[in-house]
Amino acid sequence: MKTLDKKITYLLSAGLLAAAIMVLLYMDHNRTTYNYSLSILQRSAIYAVAAVAMNLLTGFTGLFSLGQAGFMAIGAYTVAILTIPVAQRPSVYYISGIAEPLAQATAPLWAALLLGGLFAALLGFFIGYPVLRLKSDYLAIATLGFSEIIRAFIAAPMLNRVTNGSYGLKSIPGFPSTLMVFLISGLCIFLMVLVIRSSYGRAFQAIREDEIAAESMGIGLFKHKQMAFVISCFFTGISGGMLAVFMRSIDSKTFQIGLTYDILLIVVLGGIGSITGSVLGSFLMTAGREWLRFFDNPLTIAGVQVPLFRTGFRMVIFSLILMAVVLYYRKGLMGTKEFSWNGIYAFLQRLGQKRSKTRPGKEGGNDE
Amino acid sequence: MSETVLKLNRITMQFGGLMAVNDFSMDVNRGEVVAIIGPNGAGKTTAFNVITGVYAPTNGSVDFCGETIISNRPQGKMRKLYAGDADSICDRVVRKTPDRITKLGIARTFQNIRLFKSLTVFENVLIAKHMNIKANLFSAAFMLNRHEEHRMRQETAQLLEILELADVADEVASSLPYGKQRRLEIARAIATGPELLLLDEPAAGMNPQETNDLIHLIHRLKQDFQLTVLMIEHHMNLVMEISDRIYVLDFGRLIASGTPDHIQNDKRVIDAYLGVAEDE
Amino acid sequence: MSSTILLQHTLTGISLGGAYALIAIGYTMVYGILRLINFAHGDIFMMAGYFMIFAMASMPWFIAIPLVMILTVMLGIAVEQVAYKPLRSAPRMSIMISAIGVSYLLQNLATYLFTALPRGYPEIPYLKKILHIGDVSASLVTIITPFLTVALTFLLIALINHTKLGMAMRAVSRDYETSQLMGIKINRVISATFAIGSLLAFIGSLLYFTDRMTVFPFSGTLPGLKCFVAAVLGGIGSIPGAVVGGFILGIGETVLVAMGYSTFSDAFTFAILIVMLLFRPTGLFGEKVTDKV
Numbered sequence: 001m002k003t004l005d006k007k008i009t010y011l012l013s014a015g016l017l018a019a020a021i022m023v024l025l026y027m028d029h030n031r032t033t034y035n036y037s038l039s040i041l042q043r044s045a046i047y048a049v050a051a052v053a054m055n056l057l058t059g060f061t062g063l064f065s066l067g068q069a070g071f072m073a074i075g076a077y078t079v080a081i082l083t084i085p086v087a088q089r090p091s092v093y094y095i096s097g098i099a100e101p102l103a104q105a106t107a108p109l110w111a112a113l114l115l116g117g118l119f120a121a122l123l124g125f126f127i128g129y130p131v132l133r134l135k136s137d138y139l140a141i142a143t144l145g146f147s148e149i150i151r152a153f154i155a156a157p158m159l160n161r162v163t164n165g166s167y168g169l170k171s172i173p174g175f176p177s178t179l180m181v182f183l184i185s186g187l188c189i190f191l192m193v194l195v196i197r198s199s200y201g202r203a204f205q206a207i208r209e210d211e212i213a214a215e216s217m218g219i220g221l222f223k224h225k226q227m228a229f230v231i232s233c234f235f236t237g238i239s240g241g242m243l244a245v246f247m248r249s250i251d252s253k254t255f256q257i258g259l260t261y262d263i264l265l266i267v268v269l270g271g272i273g274s275i276t277g278s279v280l281g282s283f284l285m286t287a288g289r290e291w292l293r294f295f296d297n298p299l300t301i302a303g304v305q306v307p308l309f310r311t312g313f314r315m316v317i318f319s320l321i322l323m324a325v326v327l328y329y330r331k332g333l334m335g336t337k338e339f340s341w342n343g344i345y346a347f348l349q350r351l352g353q354k355r356s357k358t359r360p361g362k363e364g365g366n367d368e
Numbered sequence: 369m370s371e372t373v374l375k376l377n378r379i380t381m382q383f384g385g386l387m388a389v390n391d392f393s394m395d396v397n398r399g400e401v402v403a404i405i406g407p408n409g410a411g412k413t414t415a416f417n418v419i420t421g422v423y424a425p426t427n428g429s430v431d432f433c434g435e436t437i438i439s440n441r442p443q444g445k446m447r448k449l450y451a452g453d454a455d456s457i458c459d460r461v462v463r464k465t466p467d468r469i470t471k472l473g474i475a476r477t478f479q480n481i482r483l484f485k486s487l488t489v490f491e492n493v494l495i496a497k498h499m500n501i502k503a504n505l506f507s508a509a510f511m512l513n514r515h516e517e518h519r520m521r522q523e524t525a526q527l528l529e530i531l532e533l534a535d536v537a538d539e540v541a542s543s544l545p546y547g548k549q550r551r552l553e554i555a556r557a558i559a560t561g562p563e564l565l566l567l568d569e570p571a572a573g574m575n576p577q578e579t580n581d582l583i584h585l586i587h588r589l590k591q592d593f594q595l596t597v598l599m600i601e602h603h604m605n606l607v608m609e610i611s612d613r614i615y616v617l618d619f620g621r622l623i624a625s626g627t628p629d630h631i632q633n634d635k636r637v638i639d640a641y642l643g644v645a646e647d648e
Numbered sequence: 649m650s651s652t653i654l655l656q657h658t659l660t661g662i663s664l665g666g667a668y669a670l671i672a673i674g675y676t677m678v679y680g681i682l683r684l685i686n687f688a689h690g691d692i693f694m695m696a697g698y699f700m701i702f703a704m705a706s707m708p709w710f711i712a713i714p715l716v717m718i719l720t721v722m723l724g725i726a727v728e729q730v731a732y733k734p735l736r737s738a739p740r741m742s743i744m745i746s747a748i749g750v751s752y753l754l755q756n757l758a759t760y761l762f763t764a765l766p767r768g769y770p771e772i773p774y775l776k777k778i779l780h781i782g783d784v785s786a787s788l789v790t791i792i793t794p795f796l797t798v799a800l801t802f803l804l805i806a807l808i809n810h811t812k813l814g815m816a817m818r819a820v821s822r823d824y825e826t827s828q829l830m831g832i833k834i835n836r837v838i839s840a841t842f843a844i845g846s847l848l849a850f851i852g853s854l855l856y857f858t859d860r861m862t863v864f865p866f867s868g869t870l871p872g873l874k875c876f877v878a879a880v881l882g883g884i885g886s887i888p889g890a891v892v893g894g895f896i897l898g899i900g901e902t903v904l905v906a907m908g909y910s911t912f913s914d915a916f917t918f919a920i921l922i923v924m925l926l927f928r929p930t931g932l933f934g935e936k937v938t939d940k941v
Contacts, residue, residue: 064744130922136741137683138929140685141873144918148914148918151915152911152915155911156911191509194509194510198505199513200498200501200505200509202491203498205484205491206484210482210483215465215466216422217560218471220465221467227505257873261752268745310760311760312759312764313760315759316753316757319753319757322753323731323749327734
C-alpha cells in the first residue's frame with residue numbers, strides 16, 4: 001500500500017492546526033453567538049486531558065485506576081484557592097472565614113495549575129505505595145476508595161477555612177479565551193505523548209503486556225508503575241484545575257464517582273490504548289450529550305405527542321449507546337491505533353478499491 | 369576455567385504440603401552448558417523460578433558470581449509444615465526481585481512463551497534494553513538522550529540480524545510462527561546482556577530441522593556473547609549433544625548428575641524415565 | 649455517652665450492618681464465580697426500592713413483596729444475560745467496564761422513570777412499629793434485621809453445602825474451566841447466583857429503605873460500594889465473611905455518626921478497605937491463591 005510523503009503529512013497537520021486555531025479565534029471573537037459551542041469545546045478539551053491521563057494508566061500501563069475524580073478535586077481546589085481574587089474571598093468564605101495563610105496567597109493561573117498538578121502527583125506518589133501492589137480490580141476499588149476519602153476530607157467541617165466545606169468555592173475567574181484552554185490541553189497531551197513514546201513508555205507497555213516477562217527483562221515493576229501513576233495523577237490534577245476555572249464554582253459534589261465514570265467511558269469510547277481515540281472520545285461524548293438534548297424535550301409530530309420524550313431520556317439513550325459500544329464494539333472508535341494521515345489515506349484507498357471491485361462483481365470480491 | 373557462576377545451596381521449595389524441589393544443590397561454571405532434565409513435574413521450572421526470584425524458596429540459597437542473591441529459611445506457617453531433607457536452615461534472608469536479578473546478569477526464557485504479544489518484534493527486544501537506560505524520565509521524554517536511544521536501537525537491530533529476525537522486525541510478536549517466537553524470546557533475553565542464560569524448554573514444539581538449527585544457534589550465541597547456559601529440556605538428542613554436564617531431577621530430588629555419557633548409563637535415570645516395571 | 653444512647657446506637661448499627669451483609673453476599677457470590685465486581689448490584693438494590701414504592705401504591709403488602717421480589721430477581725438475571733454473558737471470554741477489564749456501564753444505565757433509567765427527586769418509601773405494616781425495651785426504643789425492623797440476616801445466611805450456607813446447585817456453585821468458583829468440562833451448566837449456575845444475590849439485595853433494600861424512608865436514583869451507589877468493601881473485608885468469596893464484614897462496617901459507620909464525624913462515615917469504609925488490602929489482602933476469611941508462572 002502506498003504511503004504519503006512525510007512532508008505532505010506535516011503540511012496536512014500544520015494546515016489542520018492552523019484551521020483549528022482560526023476557527024477558535026473566530027468563535028472567541030464572536031463569543032456571544034457561539035457561547036454554547038465554546039463551552040462544549042472547552043469542556044471537551046479539559047476532559048481530553050483527564051482521559052489521556054487515564055489512558056496512560058489503563059491503556060498503556062495496564063493499571064485500572066478509578067481515582068480520577070479525587071485527583072481532579074485536588075487540582076481543582078488548589079487552583080480555586082489560589083486564583084479567587086483576594087477581594088472576593090471574604091464573600092466566598094462567608095460562613096467560617098478563610099484560614100490565615102491562605103487569605104493573601106495568590107498565583108497566576110499557569111502556576112496554580114502547575115501546583116495543582118504537583119499536589120495531585122505528590123498525593124499519587126504516596127497513595128501509590130500501598131495500592132500499586134494490588135491486582136487489577138482490587139487496584140480499581142482501592143483507588144476509588146481514595147477518591148472518596150479525598151472528597152470526604154474536602155467536605156469535612158474541619159477544613160471549612162480551607163475548602164469552605166460543603167459550601168464549595170465560587171468566583172473563580174474563568175479562562176480569558178478558548179484558545180488558551182486548547183493550548184494548555186494540547187501541551188499536556190503532547191507531554192504525555194512524549195512520555196509514552198520514550199523508553200519509559202515502552203517499559204510501561206511491557207508491564208501492560210506481561211508483568212512477569214517485563215520484570216524478567218529488568219524492568220522494576222513497582223518503580224515503573226509508580227512513575228506512570230504519578231504522571232497520570234499530575235495531568236489529572238491539571239485537568240481538574242482547568243475544570244475549576246471552566247466551571248467557575250466547585251464543591252465536593254462536583255467530584256463524585258460519576259466524574260470518574262465519565263472519564264472512563266470516554267476512554268472506552270475512544271479505544272483503550274489510543275491517545276487520539278481518547279481525545280476524539282472526549283469531544284464526541286461531551287458534544288453527544290448536548291446533541292441528544294432533543295430527546296429531553298417533548299416532541300410532537302403531526303399533532304401527536306411522541307411518548308418517551310421527556311427529561312432524562314437523553315441520558316438513557318446515551319447510556320444505551322455506551323453499553324452498545326462496550327458490548328459490541330469493544331475496541332472503541334480507534335482500538336489501539338492512532339489517528340494518522342496515512343491511516344486516512346489507506347482507508348480512502350481501501351474505500352476506492354472496494355467500490356471499483358464491487359461494482360462489476362455480484363458478491364463483492366471474496367474469492368476464497 | 370572452573371569459576372563458579374551459579375551455585376544453588378540445598379534449595380527446597382514447598383507449596384503447602386507439596387514438595388516441588390527438595391534439597392537441590394547444583395553449580396554451573398563459567399562457559400559451560402548445563403542441562404536440568406527430568407520427567408514432567410520434577411521441579412525443573414520451579415528451580416528456574418527460584419533462581420530468577422519469582423518464587424522465594426522455602427529454604428536454601430542461590431549464589432551468583434560469588435554474591436548471594438537469594439536466601440531464605442522456613443518462615444511463618446512453613447516453620448511447622450517444612451518437610452525438606454536439608455536440616456541445615458539458612459540464617460540469612462536475601463530476596464532480590466526478578467528485575468534486580470536480571471540486572472545482575474541472569475536472563476531467562478519461559479516455557480510457555482511470554483512475549484509482549486501486541487508489540488512488534490523490534491519493540492520486544494528494544495524493551496529489554498531499557499533496564500540500562502541512563503537518561504531519566506524527563507530527558508527521555510524530551511528526547512535529550514538521542515545518542516542513547518540511537519545506540520539502543522542499533523544494538524537491537526544488530527541482535528535481530530544475528531538471530532535472523534531482522535526481516536520480521538516490524539511484525540507484531542503474536543503473529544510470528546512458533547519457532548520464531550521462541551527465537552525472539554532468546555533474542556529478548558540476550559538483549560539484557562546476561563552472563564548466564566536460562567532457557568526453559570527452548571526446543572518444545574519444534575520440528576527436527578528447527579531443533580537442529582537451535583543447537584547451532586545456542587553454540588553460536590555462547591561464542592559470540594560469552595554466555596554460560598543453563599537449560600531445561602526434554603529433547604534428549606539436543607541435551608546430549610550440547611550439554612557439558614547434566615542434572616537429573618525426579619519428584620523434586622536430584623537423582624543423578626554428571627556428563628552426558630555418565631547420565632545415559634545411569635540406572636536410576638533410566639528407571640525414572642522409563643518407570644520401573646512392576647514385576648521386576 | 650450514656651448507656652442507653654450507646655445501646656440505641658449499637659442497635660442501629662447492627663440493623664444497618666444486617667442490610668449491608670445481605671447486599672454484600674451478592675457481591676461475594678458473583679465475585680467468587682465470575683471474578684467480577686458487579687457494580688450494578690447496588691443499582692439493583694436501588695431499583696428494588698423503587699419497585700416497592702410502585703407496588704405498594706396499588707396493592708397490599710403481602711402481594712407487593714413477593715411480586716417485587718420476583719421483579720428484582722428478574723432484573724438481576726437480565727443484567728447478567730445482557731451485560732456479562734456476551735463477555736465471558738473477554739478480558740476482565742472489559743467485563744468490569746460493562747458492569748460500570750450497566751450501573752450508569754440503571755441510574756439514568758431511574759432518573760428518567762422516577763425523576764431525580766427522592767421519593768418516600770412506603771411504610772410496610774408492622775415493620776415500623778416502635779417497641780420499647782426499657783429506655784431504648786426501636787422500630788421492629790431494627791430488631792428483625794440482624795436475626796433475619798443470620799437466618800438467611802444459615803439457609804444460604806445450607807443451600808450451598810447440601811444441594812446439587814450449591815455443589816455446582818462451589819465447583820465453578822473453584823475452577824471455572826474444569827467444572828465446565830465436567831458437564832456443569834455454567835450459565836445456569838451463574839444465573840442462579842445472580843438470582844440469589846438479587847433476592848438478598850431485595851430483602852436488604854426492604855430493611856434499608858424502611859429505615860431510611862426515601863429512595864433516589866443514586867441511593868444504590870454508595871451502599872453498593874460499601875457492601876463490596878464489606879465483602880473484601882470478610883474475604884471475597886466467603887459468605888460468612890461478607891456477613892461479618894457487613895456488620896463491622898454498619899456498626900463502625902453508626903459509631904462514627906454518633907461521635908459527630910458523619911462526613912467521614914463514608915471515608916471510614918474505604919480506609920478500612922485500604923488497610924485491609926495492605927495487611928491482609930485475602931480478607932478475614934479468605935484463602936490465599938498463588939499465580940502460576
